Amino acid sequence: MQAARGKIPLEAGDLGAVLLYLSHDTDTEIAEAAIASIRGLSGNRLMSVLEAPETHPYLLEIFSRLHCNDTAIGEVIASHPSVAVETLEFLSLHGVTTATEFYGVLSSLDETPEGEQPPPEFEEEEADEEEFKSKYQLAQSMGVAEKIKMALTGDKEWRGILIKDSNKLVSGGVVKNPRITDSEIITIAKSAVQNDDIIRVICSNKEWVKNYNIRKALVENNKTPLPQALRFLATLSEKDLASLAKSKNISSVIATQARRLLLNKNKK
Template sequence: MAEPLLLEVSPSAAALVAADVPLEVKLQAARGEVPGDSADLAAVLYYLCHDPETEVSTTARITLRELGDDRLAGVVVAPGTHPRILDILARLHFGKRDIAGLIAQHPAVYQETLEFLAVHGVQGAVDILAVTSELDEIAEEAEDVGELPDEESSEEEIEPEEEAEENEEFRSKYQLAQTMGVAEKVKVALTGDKEWRSIMIKDSNKMVSGSVMKNPRITDAEILTIAKLTGMNDEIIRAICVNKEWVKKYPIRKALVENNKTPLPFALRFMASLGEKDVAALAKSKNVSTVIATQARRLLMNKKKD
């Protein structure tokens, strides 16, 4: 984290941290009297935390520590927030689990920040580090046998299952599901067959749909199908992301990257393990977020440099 720091702020905010700014003006800014939005405020306060005047740096740090949740959230969800700002906010506000979780999910967050949050029990950081570790192992294994698999070779890893022939039985199960209470649905989701799982995974009650993911009979082919569903609720997608066995499967990682419901930190990490052909497709795709497409182009450029 020692590289020079350049922060984008509005001209009015930049004027508060210029070299010739009077001490009193700096102190006003350090107390939070900064024009502009939350991003400007956070950037100015971060800069002033490192001011040579002890009174200024101490005041700025106190103000950062006392920022309200609304302002904090505005900073930590902004895509352009610098990772150093995320880091200092993580260290000052790790006790606020919602804010800390948002920091952990930011695509630019430093590894050191994630490790700090994980040590302090922030589950989002723990999950991401677990997946990152698993992907590192996958990448190392791939290096031992050559390049990572591309789309064509990887699709063979998960065999598609045959369609159920008894559509009438499926319809009757669907009709029966409409008469069930939540407790009955949860039981069926946890123990039912493929047809029941395909019905319950789409249930509007998250307890029911989430129970499907705990069904010991669920297959990789089903997980792949679920990972491709853009209408699936966030908790289901996240459950796939943090399951080490499922994300070992290349097609599942690829599907998660392509699904806009996948939290960005996971999508970005999974994309780093994809083959060049799939990354190139993501770079051109209009169906993924701009962050994913931009990062895909960066990965391709870096490979060309190598």
């Protein structure tokens, strides 16, 4: 909570990383405190975070919107080496000269020259594969703070790489990423994740456990806490209960309870 309130002395880059991470915390009070600290950053402290080379693009995007009427802050954000094209576009619309110049150059690079054809689809697929390999290689050389930031804000490929990270803060950050999908959660719930906290986070998310396939995957995962597994078991269909009752890959307690539930359903 002290970290979320910005009361622990940290280097500018680390401060941004910590506040960004804690703003996604499952504890509502900690998340709200971190968000309040992000909103409250000002003066030299804010400038230090904006000028730190390791400040994440997502945090730059947040500050660009919080301070969209402050041209000086906008110029610093637009000059950051990690600023996203979308952030430059937003700043250019609010009259930040540097952003307008940078965005104009980047936009021109995206245009296909007249007379040239875009590359065929199979080349795009090869490019995606190469990009995934390069991301994996990049992850090997990244520090913990960088991995945490990427886990919280990265795309599907980054999430797939970092969910397997041995550091619990990194792998745990993946399930706090606001862009994560139900299909990814199903895959995680079915896997033998090293970080038990990830399963607990999934179990406590009311939206995710509305999904039948997620509940089923949690029941079948031996790392799911027994009370939650039993609660989700009671919501499964007779067909799945019958399968679980015969399964040797799950806890004997779950298999026994599945048989009991099945017998009760048959009696009714």
